[in-house]
Amino acid sequence: MAKIKVKKVKSAINRTKRQKLTLEALGLKKIGQVVEHDATPNILGMVKKVEHLVSVEEA
Numbered sequence: 001m002a003k004i005k006v007k008k009v010k011s012a013i014n015r016t017k018r019q020k021l022t023l024e025a026l027g028l029k030k031i032g033q034v035v036e037h038d039a040t041p042n043i044l045g046m047v048k049k050v051e052h053l054v055s056v057e058e059a
Contacts, residue, residue: 002039003059008032010053022050
């Protein structure tokens, strides 16, 4: 299974509750924080919902 690194690059202030909960579910709390996940369809869908707040790269 491929791995991806997700980094939070923008604030969740003035975002919908759904987007805030998605960031939290990905494990992202602070700007600049990086988490590593398997590239499953579930995770990729979550990243797609908040792609304007995060940056993604393959690990």
